[in-house]
Amino acid sequence: MLKQLTLPLPDDFHIHLRQGSDLANYAKRAAEQFGRVLAMPNTEPPINSAETVKKYKEEILAAAPNLDVLLTFKLNKNYTEQELLAMQKNGVAAAKYYPFGVTTNSQDGVSKIEDIYPTISLLEKLDLVLSLHGEELDAYCLDREREFLKHLEKLCREFPKLRIVLEHVSTLEAVERIFDLPQNIVATITAHHLILTIDDVIGASLKPQNFCKPLPNSPQDRDAVRRAAFSGNRKFFFGTDSAPHPLEKKECLGGAAGIYSAPVAIPILIEEFEKENKLDLLPNFIAGFGADFYKVPRQTKTVAYIKEEWQVPKTIDGAVPLRAGEILKWQK
Amino acid sequence: MLKQLTLPLPDDFHIHLRQGSDLANYAKRAAEQFGRVLAMPNTEPPINSAETVKKYKEEILAAAPNLDVLLTFKLNKNYTEQELLAMQKNGVAAAKYYPFGVTTNSQDGVSKIEDIYPTISLLEKLDLVLSLHGEELDAYCLDREREFLKHLEKLCREFPKLRIVLEHVSTLEAVERIFDLPQNIVATITAHHLILTIDDVIGASLKPQNFCKPLPNSPQDRDAVRRAAFSGNRKFFFGTDSAPHPLEKKECLGGAAGIYSAPVAIPILIEEFEKENKLDLLPNFIAGFGADFYKVPRQTKTVAYIKEEWQVPKTIDGAVPLRAGEILKWQK
Numbered sequence A, B: 001m002l003k004q005l006t007l008p009l010p011d012d013f014h015i016h017l018r019q020g021s022d023l024a025n026y027a028k029r030a031a032e033q034f035g036r037v038l039a040m041p042n043t044e045p046p047i048n049s050a051e052t053v054k055k056y057k058e059e060i061l062a063a064a065p066n067l068d069v070l071l072t073f074k075l076n077k078n079y080t081e082q083e084l085l086a087m088q089k090n091g092v093a094a095a096k097y098y099p100f101g102v103t104t105n106s107q108d109g110v111s112k113i114e115d116i117y118p119t120i121s122l123l124e125k126l127d128l129v130l131s132l133h134g135e136e137l138d139a140y141c142l143d144r145e146r147e148f149l150k151h152l153e154k155l156c157r158e159f160p161k162l163r164i165v166l167e168h169v170s171t172l173e174a175v176e177r178i179f180d181l182p183q184n185i186v187a188t189i190t191a192h193h194l195i196l197t198i199d200d201v202i203g204a205s206l207k208p209q210n211f212c213k214p215l216p217n218s219p220q221d222r223d224a225v226r227r228a229a230f231s232g233n234r235k236f237f238f239g240t241d242s243a244p245h246p247l248e249k250k251e252c253l254g255g256a257a258g259i260y261s262a263p264v265a266i267p268i269l270i271e272e273f274e275k276e277n278k279l280d281l282l283p284n285f286i287a288g289f290g291a292d293f294y295k296v297p298r299q300t301k302t303v304a305y306i307k308e309e310w311q312v313p314k315t316i317d318g319a320v321p322l323r324a325g326e327i328l329k330w331q332k
Helices: A020-033 A050-063 A081-089 A113-126 A141-158 A172-180 A219-229 A265-275 A279-287 A289-294 B020-033 B050-063 B081-089 B113-126 B141-158 B172-180 B219-229 B265-275 B279-287 B289-294
Strands: A004-008 A011-015 A036-039 A068-074 A092-097 A129-132 A164-166 A185-189 A236-238 A302-311 A327-331 B004-008 B011-015 B036-039 B068-074 B092-097 B129-132 B164-166 B185-189 B236-238 B302-311 B327-331
Touching: A004 A265, A004 A279, A011 A020, A011 A236, A011 A289, A020 A050, A050 A068, A050 A081, A081 A092, A081 A113, A092 A113, A113 A129, A113 A141, A129 A141, A141 A164, A141 A172, A172 A185, A172 A219, A185 A219, A185 A289, A219 A265, A236 A279, A236 A289, A265 A279, A265 A302, A265 A327, A279 A289, B004 B265, B004 B279, B011 B020, B011 B236, B011 B289, B020 B050, B050 B068, B050 B081, B081 B092, B081 B113, B092 B113, B113 B129, B113 B141, B129 B141, B141 B164, B141 B172, B172 B185, B172 B219, B185 B219, B185 B289, B236 B279, B236 B289, B265 B279, B265 B302, B265 B327, B279 B289
Parallel strands: A011 A036, A036 A068, A068 A092, A092 A129, A129 A164, A164 A185, A185 A236, B011 B036, B036 B068, B068 B092, B092 B129, B129 B164, B164 B185, B185 B236
Antiparallel strands: A004 A302, A302 A327, B004 B302, B302 B327
């Protein structure tokens, strides 16, 4: 039986490191697990200028000096080519699209994606990535990603050379669409969408720590996400969407959406890939396809994991982590 | 414009009055809204003998002496005819079936409904009602009621004279089945299943006060429940399933299922029936069809409501009520 495993130092191509006094903890915790991260821009105020990008990167590096930090900015208006070039120079790899009101700090999100087509056209020109939170807010909560797919298809037609990531893919229909669309259209997959369904949020009891956007969906949707992750297809790679909120902002009326998975995601992935007898595909999933897509060098460092059970703490950094209190099989 | 409305004093054919120090508050609050209630038996230990039935009724009446109290007992084992007769004599109108583990205090529920067929046969003989929490625990949470319907159909075949209530009907398929089955098979409808979908639990944010079993489901399911309520068909009548839990047991990891609706249910019903221009059907829904089905006299007292806006308190009796903080249009 496999007792240890050496993996390339993982990348996380979708993480929320938050801001202010929380940022240092979350950044340090991320650096314990990952060599490189793509940090999301939904702080308040948002990351959306060369200056704020630079400052955010400095804050992250102050807490986690060895972390390789790629940045995003928020598509909450149209930008000039000069602004985009200045952000690109400061480490921006992707522009993040949030539909209005769909998740944490998206009250300045975009109401109509066509309104920012001028900027999207510049992204294509400058070879910047478009990172999509792909949900249609008007739709029934379990159908929001499916309803968004029409926008994705239109983007592909309008901007054929644009590299697009459908983040945190969560439904059967979206997985199938990504398989079918051209090579420049990819998706990230989280650890939690591999293992959770809506039963884990509102099944036997209410589990606020598993509430996130897009929602864990039906067993059929989860199984489609699993097939994608275990396919070995380079269009699917890892991004945690680790999105911590303090416990008191989760377990309340109006509880916030987001799963804190960074501290546990890699052990969970090893367990799931091992279960499916697909461990040979894990290195590309966590440290290959994503780097290739973002046109950054693949990781050369490695990290060793051992098969030794441990119990996930009930809280980490003041937030309830994914699988809190449960036993995981692998650790560093 | 209608400014006042006189209704028969409402019945609530499905309420949880809890136990211990909470019972007095909940019973008093119920008596402010209803003339008669059918009290559910899922206390800990459960109501399931002539003695516990008698004691529970006394406790309720001590807090709410004017409330007309009908009782239920829990089908967590088989009973002798003598035991059933003794409970019937003490005010029991229905036997309540809970599948194992499906909701509050159902850890002693039934694993296989056929195991209690001997008792169900006696219910038919004694003309006691079978009250069903109709969910199949093994199914995906949004399909649990649909998956239960096979059991309901089998019960109808095996016990053709048995009066059966499918409690808190919540899905399109169950509504259609109730319309189609014989006259002795009916369903209660809650206030919350008329107005909520899963969007109100895990849509924009997490709303623990709207988490209940069966879950509010899709818009199509809610609309089917509305059609049933506004049909004027005597197979559908009102039961709140008001199921308070202290705030701290709702807004937490492992939060409890149950909506506290008793204090607001009638104002909500008036509003919804008025919206659909069906106010003429409300008296039978809240104080007619249920009494007829349970073979108890219809209510003769009346109660007057006025159209005057009020804000639902954020908590009532230590629990967050349905529509907490929102404005309702009608009050007594």
